Amino acid sequence: MSDTSTPKLVNLTLRDGQQSTLDAADWVFEPRDFAKIIAASAKAGFHGAEIAGGQSFQIAISRGYNPFTILGAVSHALSESEDMQDFELQMLFRGANALGFRHYDKDVLEITLNEFIKNGITKIRFFDALNDIENLELPESVKAAEGVVLEGAICFTHYPEAPERYSDEYFCHYAQALIDAGYNAIAIKDMSGQLTDDRISTLLPALMKVLEPGDIPLTLHCHSTNTENSSAAIARAIEFGVDVIETAEGCLAGGSSHHALSAVAPQLISDQDSYDKLGNRINQIWGEMPDRKDQEIPQELKEQLCAAGVPGGAMPFVIRDLQQQESTIRAKYLSSPKATDKTIDLEEFSTIVDLFIAELKRVCQDAALPLLVTPTADICCKQAIANLAIGADPYSDSLADRYLNRGGQPNPDPRFAKLILGYYGELKAYDGNGGVHQPKPEVIQFFESNNRLQLTAIERHPSHTVGGNxxxxxxxxxxxxxxxxxxxxxxxxxxxxxxxxxxxxxxxxxxxxxxxxxxxxxxxxxxxAKIDGSGSTFPDYEALMQPMLSHLSAMFVLRPDLEVKDIPLFPLEKLGKNLCSHLFDIYIDLPIWTSVTSLSNHLSKLLSSSHISPELLEAVRNVSMSLAKLDARPDRQDKDKLTKALDSFSKLTISDLLNSIALINSFINDIAKYGTNPKAYAGRSIGFEDMPWLTKTSGSYQATDPWESRIQQSITGKYLRLENDFQRRSENWKA
The missing domain is CATH 1.10.8 (Helicase, Ruva Protein; domain 3)
Structure with a gap:
């Protein structure tokens, strides 16, 4: 635990800030924007930022972004920046559900986590929707990862009708289970904003006693859905010496997101000017008043839903679904003989919300009082709305009346049945006796008999029964x-x-x-993104260019001293080991090599011909040798050669790489000219060492032979367009 009352600060704007406030179409994923916020956060005194995981993974893919590329670009830029190398890059991981919504095989979990670590994540927060420790087993390779914080999150909830269920003792025993499982940090994840300062006053001291022997740091993650309660809870946590607090900033702060630091702990602002610039930077990216889905919900309704345990991120979807089903829910209530109060004002939408909350409580009772977080929040909320809208009589005490329609068919979404039958894990009691809270036997029996997938109650824990394929x-x-x-x-x-x-x-x-x-x-x-098309001097030029530009766009933000003119002379290894290896894979599979093979075969036939002039023979031999010398691919059958080839490839400059491929393309396109004037195009063989002089402008390099001058004049235009295109685009990113 911290020996000071000043907690570290983590900026959640890029991940949870977006997830809690914006529609998928409004998310930002450009590495340069991430880098801008990270740079501003570091200057404002933040120690880290959450930039990956949660729903951001799927949303990035749906928008045509690779989450690993974003992370890799930002982390490499940080590593190149002397004063920000210790800045922590954090992500959120759903345990056995990874970044999806079901249990995955352990090898999938392992390669996913290791790929994030490889690309620069230094802190991973793991959580499970049921606080089930078996869903949070860490792969050994991840435990052994050097310099990575593995943080286990305690998902917090509170049922007023059953306060003993999620007691301080429960959370302390769960925290100990996480530590025993290999986690080296703990977080309180208050996804619904239910924490109060009174609860903090009992929970934090109890947790600190558990964490103190191992010097385990404690983070408070508290949504601002209930503004008054959450701000008081954070203030009290700071008083008790919590190690880390998390905020969202600028136009994505507050509401269902997180408090801004200025709103909840202004005394922790170390540099007001830098902090103001951070807010301005965020507002420049999303606008002063972005279209926030959470702000469409009246605060009174938010607080109602918050008290019922609905997470802030789920609220807009709950409200949308209730609005779509409003007339149906109203008609169901009026026609139900079990609906006791016919005098309530059903024209008021707040009344519909009240009916939803009442049914949600019953749904949660049937499910043995689960925590409401991804995916259980969506499962239980959707089931409650389905009961109100399509249940035969949602106000009856009969399971059949609530969960089946008038035709006796269950809800089309089978996820609630899977939750009841144990397919998401167990609600462990953490009572020292291995106790598990389960739905009542009659509820389990009902859902075994009434689910569309014909499922039965699971016999083994789901983390041990995944398919393996x-x-x-x-x-x-x-x-x-x-x-x-x-x-x-x-x-x-x-x-x-x-x-x-x-x-x-x-x-x-x-x-x-x-x-x-x-x-x-x-x-x-x-x-x-092209400035113009003149740089496309060989097939799939963009395939190599775009990954480099993504990295460079982040580097320009975090390295203000970087000069655009120097970029083409960068050796590829300066772009980072991961990107260099990625570019090597692309290079090996470029379609141009198919044409090179055809050309080489044609040249071999010419070399073996007895009817060829000495001049043409020399030219053909030189072109053939040039194609071999400009080919940096390895022999795929020899692993040692593969390693050596990658090492040699990494030493090439960006300019040499692109220009060598352009030269090969020139050889392919100019094959007919070798026969008419061979000396003009192949006075000797050309290799990577010749690339610098071939790209010089006219007059800046004195050719020693006539053929050098001719070949330079012939192809230098292509190279100039290529390098100018690269420089113009780099300048555009930097601007």
């Missing part, structure tokens, strides 16, 4: 995508990342391939 099937899908789209797919993501994207894709994505759609959106966006 998730990874293999995802790898197959990734390989098929690369076969269809080639370097377009590889430019978007490497093979391992494509595998993860397929493994975690939404279960309902059957008719369309969301990953292929993401690649196509990415390609379209890349085309729109």
């Amino acid at each position: 998730d990874l293999r099937e995802a790898q197959h899908s990734a390989w098929q995508l690369i076969q269809r789209l080639g370097t377009k797919a590889l430019s978007f993501a490497d093979f391992d990342q494509l595998t993860i994207l397929y493994a975690l894709k939404p279960a309902g994505a059957v008719q369309v391939d969301p990953i292929e759609q993401a690649v196509e959106s990415y390609v379209e966006r890349s085309e729109r």
Whole structure:
């Protein structure tokens, strides 16, 4: 625990700030925007930022962004910035549900977590919707990851009708279970904004006694849905010495999001000018008044839903669904013989919300009082609305009347039945006796008999009964995508990342391939980003260019001293090991190599011909040797050569890489000229060492041979367009 009363600060704007306030179409995913907010946060005294995980993963894909690319660009830029290398990059992970909505095989969880760590995540917050420790088992490779904070989140809730259920003792025992499982930090995750200062006064001291022996830091994550309660809770937590508090800033603060630091703890602002600039930067990106979905809900309704345990992020969807079903719910109430109070004002929408809250409480009772967080919040809220709208008689005490329609059919969404039957895990009591809170036997029996998937109560914990084919099937899908789209797919993501994207894709994505759609959106966006088309001097130029520009856009923000003119001379290794390896994969699969093979075969035939002039023979030999010297691909059968080839590739400059491919393309396109004037195009063989002089402007390099001058004049225009295109685009990113 901290030995000071000043907690560290984490900025949640980029992940939870967006998730709590914006529609998917309004999210921002450009690395340069992330870098701007991170740079401003660091200057304002923040120690870290949450930038990945939660719903951001699926939303990024739906918008044509690779979440790993965003993270990799930002983390590499941080590593290149001397004064921000200790800034923490945080993500949210749903335990066994990973970044999806079902249990995944352990190998999928492991490669996903390791890919995030590889791309620069330094703190991972894990949570489970049921606080089920078995859903939070850490892979050994993740436990062993150096310099990574593994934070277990205690999801907080409170049922006024059963206060003993989620007691301080329960949360303390759960915290100890997390520590025993290998977590080295703990967070209180108050997703619904139910914490009060009174509860903090008992819960925090109790937790600190558990955490103190291991010097385990404690973070408070508290949504501002109930403004008064949450601000008082945070203030009290600071008094008790909580180690970390989290805020959202600028135009995405408050409401169902999180308090701004200025609103809840202004005494922690270390530099007011820098803090004001952070807010201004955020407002520049999203606008002073973005279209916030949470602000459409009256505060009174928010506080009603908050008291019922509905998370702020779920509230807009609950209100939308209730509005869509409002007339049906009203008619159901009026026609029900079990609805006792016919005098209530059903024309008031707040009354519809009251009916929903009452049914939500009954639904939660049937489910043994679960916590309401992703995905259980969505499951239980949707089930309560379905009961009110399509149940035979939602105001009856009969399970059949509430959960079946008048035709005796269950709700089309089977997730609530899966929750009842144990497919999401267990509600452990953490009472020292291995106790588990389960639905009543009659409820379990009812849902075994009434679910569309013909499920029975699970006999083994779901974390031990997953299928085992998730990874293999995802790898197959990734390989098929690369076969269809080639370097377009590889430019978007490497093979391992494509595998993860397929493994975690939404279960309902059957008719369309969301990953292929993401690649196509990415390609379209890349085309729109062009300054002009003159730089496309070889096929799939964009496939190599776009990943580099994403990284550079973040570097320009965090490295103000970076000069655009220096970028083409960067060795590829300066872009980071991950990107260099990614570019190598793209390079190996460029379609130009098919044409090179055809040209090489043609040249071999010429070399073996007895009817060839000495001049042409020399030219053909030089072109053939040039093609070999400009080919940085390895022998795929030799792993040692693969490593050496990657090392050599990483030493190439950006300019050398792009220009060498453009030169190969010139050889391919100019094949007919070798026969008419071979000396003009192939006085000797050319390799990577020749790239610098070939790209010099006329007059800046004195050619030693006539053929050098001719070849320079012939192809230097292409190189100049290519380098100018690169420089113009780099300047555009920097501006």
